[in-house]
Amino acid sequence: MILPKINPTTTEAWKKLSEHYKKTKHVHLRELFSSDLSRGKKFTLLWNDFIVDYSKNRIDEQALSHLLQLADEVGLKDAISSYFNGELINQTEGRAVLHTALRSKADDQVFVDGGNIVKEVYQVKEKIKDFSRSVISGERKGYTNKPFTDIVNIGIGGSDLGPAMVTEALKFYQNHLKTHFVSNVDGDHVHEILKELNPETTLFVVVSKTFTTQETLSNALTIKKWFLKHGSQNDIAKHFAAVSTNTQKIQEFGIADENVFPMWDWVGGRFSLWSAVGLSIALSVGYENFEELLQGANQMDVHFKEAPFSENIPVILALLSVWYNNFYGAETEAIIPYTQYLNRFSAYLQQGIMESNGKSVDRAGTRTQYETGTIIWGEPGTNSQHAFFQLIHQGTKLIPTDFIGFKEPLHGDIDHHNKLMANFFAQTEALMNGKTSVEVREELEKQNISEEELELLLPFKVFEGNKPTNTILIKKLTPKTLGSLITLYEHKIFVQGIVWNIFSYDQWGVELGKQLAKNILSDIENPEIGKHDSSTLNLLQFFKN
Numbered sequence: 001m002i003l004p005k006i007n008p009t010t011t012e013a014w015k016k017l018s019e020h021y022k023k024t025k026h027v028h029l030r031e032l033f034s035s036d037l038s039r040g041k042k043f044t045l046l047w048n049d050f051i052v053d054y055s056k057n058r059i060d061e062q063a064l065s066h067l068l069q070l071a072d073e074v075g076l077k078d079a080i081s082s083y084f085n086g087e088l089i090n091q092t093e094g095r096a097v098l099h100t101a102l103r104s105k106a107d108d109q110v111f112v113d114g115g116n117i118v119k120e121v122y123q124v125k126e127k128i129k130d131f132s133r134s135v136i137s138g139e140r141k142g143y144t145n146k147p148f149t150d151i152v153n154i155g156i157g158g159s160d161l162g163p164a165m166v167t168e169a170l171k172f173y174q175n176h177l178k179t180h181f182v183s184n185v186d187g188d189h190v191h192e193i194l195k196e197l198n199p200e201t202t203l204f205v206v207v208s209k210t211f212t213t214q215e216t217l218s219n220a221l222t223i224k225k226w227f228l229k230h231g232s233q234n235d236i237a238k239h240f241a242a243v244s245t246n247t248q249k250i251q252e253f254g255i256a257d258e259n260v261f262p263m264w265d266w267v268g269g270r271f272s273l274w275s276a277v278g279l280s281i282a283l284s285v286g287y288e289n290f291e292e293l294l295q296g297a298n299q300m301d302v303h304f305k306e307a308p309f310s311e312n313i314p315v316i317l318a319l320l321s322v323w324y325n326n327f328y329g330a331e332t333e334a335i336i337p338y339t340q341y342l343n344r345f346s347a348y349l350q351q352g353i354m355e356s357n358g359k360s361v362d363r364a365g366t367r368t369q370y371e372t373g374t375i376i377w378g379e380p381g382t383n384s385q386h387a388f389f390q391l392i393h394q395g396t397k398l399i400p401t402d403f404i405g406f407k408e409p410l411h412g413d414i415d416h417h418n419k420l421m422a423n424f425f426a427q428t429e430a431l432m433n434g435k436t437s438v439e440v441r442e443e444l445e446k447q448n449i450s451e452e453e454l455e456l457l458l459p460f461k462v463f464e465g466n467k468p469t470n471t472i473l474i475k476k477l478t479p480k481t482l483g484s485l486i487t488l489y490e491h492k493i494f495v496q497g498i499v500w501n502i503f504s505y506d507q508w509g510v511e512l513g514k515q516l517a518k519n520i521l522s523d524i525e526n527p528e529i530g531k532h533d534s535s536t537l538n539l540l541q542f543f544k545n
């Protein structure tokens, strides 16, 4: 079955939600907590090593029940089956969306064009295992017979952000290999990285689903040229590997067949870290840890497929986000991990979420009359507290925020960890409660200041509170919990796309800029500048002269 084309605003649930919003929009979270002492536990989900507390959201039981009704009315249950069963839900590209098959169990069966793709997935996994083991152990060597010391992932977008985020997140589990990421077509990026490298001991992994991406091909060619100043054409086979669906282009580039890792068009770039696109992850943390990452993802897949919606973490988080996006008019969401290891997490999710749900045409081909994809941003806590939290606390915008924290620190520094986590808990409490003018007055009265000064300061020190947050508290940052956490957000994206009646798995919106850049490159490289608006023309003339 293809995905239904239900305009969410025509559902009964939407009407109920609109009315409920009007009735409850001014209710303060403080009131909701004081009127129900069990609220914290009531709106908390426990799953594996996760506790997800969504009680600090501007919802009551009725709002939740309307949101769950919305999920039913838009056909979420059937849509989930279509997703996992490999139906062509990426309709505008005529493709299935099966990153979930990449972390399936060996005896699972998922069919594409009549063939069970799980077999192929496991063949490629074997190849990743053998390759990564031989590089890590030093058995596989460079052209001067030295073991590898450095790995360079050459890719962009989904062929960069996932592996880069995960290798950073799992730094604690890393082996002796140093991993680098070259993505930007800005030559200064690649040349800065090359400065650090010894060609004799560096392995390059070119990752591009299409193998046509300008940035990746330019960087790969620049690196190849640099390499050939040291090694010979024959040595390329030892130092370059590639991950792509486009085997012909890889051959043209000159990469040895044995170093080619296939991927499939049913894996979207931004969901591809679980495939051979994650080769640099397996190289950096070892195959066993890569496998654990996949297992964690698989466990979240099973939870998402099987848990009733009222206990389903991705479903609940997605519906809450719809609540704020479509009823409260919240335009952005912040994601704040309280671990430095996740410092690339929101950048990674920006692609996942915004490339997927940044759409304004619905599945019937009509311009949506309601808001879709949220803007995602964030940085790790506590750094972010000293940067942009002021605006979340006292600004005019409503910014629902996810707080992600871990019970155990990896280096065992309890003193630091207690301080970190004290901030983690304090922030969600402060955002929820705020500080009333009565409380501020009491506080100021204890200080030795005049009445006049007190009155002057008072309004600036009031915190409205009532700022929604989700708290995702996880036992420990491990490959497995990280796999589950990433997957939670992947499925949240899916649910939101279904509710908003959009196609989440294409990305036509990135094409126009690419096309224009091609024309402009020719304007830059040739004497004549083609036809442009007066602004672009002026700028090009300035650049060229």
Ligand code: F6P
Pocket (backbone or CB within 6 Å): 156, 157, 158, 159, 207, 208, 209, 210, 211, 212, 213, 216, 269, 270, 355, 507, 510
């Ligand atoms: O420009 C967007 C995009 O197509 C992403 O969706 C993708 O992750 C990225 O470019 C890289 O594409 P490729 O892996 O084919 O080089």
